[in-house]
Amino acid sequence: MPPPRSLPAGLLAELKAALGERHVLVDPEVLAGASVDWTGRFQGPASGLVRPGSTEEVAAVVRACAAAEVPLVVQGGNTGLVGGSVPPPPEGDRPAPLVLSTRRLDAIGPVDQDAAQLTAGAGATLEAVQEAARNAGLRFGVDLAARGSATVGGMVATNAGGLHVLRYGPMRHQVVGVEAVLGDGSVVSRLGGLLKDNTGYDLSQLLVGAEGTLGVVTAVRLRLHPQPGSRAVALVGLGGTADAVALVGRLRRAGAPLSAVELCFADGVALVCRAAGLPPPFPGREPPALLVVELEGEQEPLALLEPLIEDPGVHDELTAVALDDGQAARLWAYRERHTEAVATVGVAHKLDVTLPLAELAAFEAEVREVVARVAPDATLVLFGHVGDGNLHVNVVGPPPDDDRVDDAVLRLVARFGGSISAEHGIGRAKVPWLHLSRSSAELAAMAALKRALDPAGILNPGVLLPAAPLCSTLSTGEVGKTVEGRPTVPNLDTEGQGRALSPEEAR
DSSP states (O other), X not given: OOXXXXXXHHHHHHHHHHHOGGGEEOOHHHHHHHSBXXXXXXXXXXXXXXXXXXXXXXXXXXXXXXHHTOOEEEESSOOOSSSTTSOOOOOTTOOOOEEEEOTTOOOBOOOBTTTTEEEEETTOBHHHHHHHHHHTTEEOSOOOTXXXXXXXXXXXXXXXXXXXHHHHOXXXXXXXXXXXXXXXXXXXXXXXXXXXXXXSOOHHHHHTTSTTSSEEEEEEEXXXXXXOSEEEEEEEEESOHHHHHHHHHHHHHTTOOEEEEEXXXXXXXXXXXXXXXXXXXXXXXXXXXXXXXXXXXSSOHHHHHHHHHTOTTOOGGGEEXXXXXXXXXXXXXXXXXXXXXXXXXXXXXXXXXXXXXXXXXXXXXXXXXXXXXXXXXXXXXXXXXXXXXXXXXXXXXXXXXXXXXXXXXXXXXXHTTOBSOXXXXXXXXXXXXXXXXXXXXXXXXXXXXXXXXXXXXXXXXXXXXXXXXXXXXXXXXXTTOEETTEEEEOOXXXXXXXXXXXXXXXX
């Protein structure tokens, strides 16, 4: 990676005066850790790292960077998978970004048990929020495998989904208020937790999923849920994706209290067993697909499992059930440890996509063929949240900067009527393909919002939307350009020459 570039002396002095010297870091070893994402695929030089401890300090940093025309990259736990929380590769004379860490913004307020809400700083980890809710007899609705590192601010920025979207919805459904610093240093704060407030635009929801491009989230008011009385988990072997989708449909119609339904496949589970030293789930048998089914409710665990056990598509010899937390953790490991198992093979192209449930089985079969054709020596691992149509396509083998497999998979997703991003966001990884899921009118509206709330263009430039020159408008960037009314995006089928592609052409 190229060496970091220095911060302007005047900006460095201003930042130290606002935050204190020990929270303005320029040591190359410190910057190296903040300059590479979790996957190792995305990296770029940083000019410094700041650790503000309050919303006021964040505002001071944003104002100083806007005046100095130095871009800011917002970073929480750095568990993102699409390059949205690390600096971009160096480009021309564009200054290297300053990384703004939210980790000191980790305060969690008291739980309002009557309203079932709490306020958490953007740097609070998911695990800390879950513990605070649990101690109050409540539950937070989002759960991720990276719960010990992922932060609330990052989860808001990416509208994180996770394991329980089927029951509670994504992060957007948990947010009832946000405090944030906009691109000009102004602060918006809506942390009252009012469920009814029809006083104009909902700026809090606008910032959810904006990936730090419109404002730096500093605190969030979160919705909590009742703690279920009991839980049961089952691991079920099935003949394939079509069987899994059909089983989920039957369980829904039977009124089964599903909280999670996770799909994985024999090749991925075998990799998990090798990497984590786990025994095969069904020794002597290797079902093509495996489904982790979690049910929650007020009944006894065995009663919760009845609709599943009695289903004609579920066979005793390919079913394991868990009635306590220890047993449940052992079954969940076959699904939750997929990400770390994939990392043992190499740097993965991680393509998080959503398909209509009716198309999921056909897509799963065809994406295997597409990857084998484009990257015949690659390792492909699929898993996902079958209840909401979210499939994670992991391809290990192509170099990190070889986008041919990304292009082929994402175009296939568009052809099946899906979305190129289910829960990880667009980041830097998927900007060239955003037009596959968004119309030119939507892209223009998004660019207009970016110009309005970040007029200097300093917040996460190049994330979600193409980077525009600092202190200019996005109309001079790629999103604003059109050819015959279509947004200009790279056409990777023509070896990077680039021309305008319509959504119809992409399909």
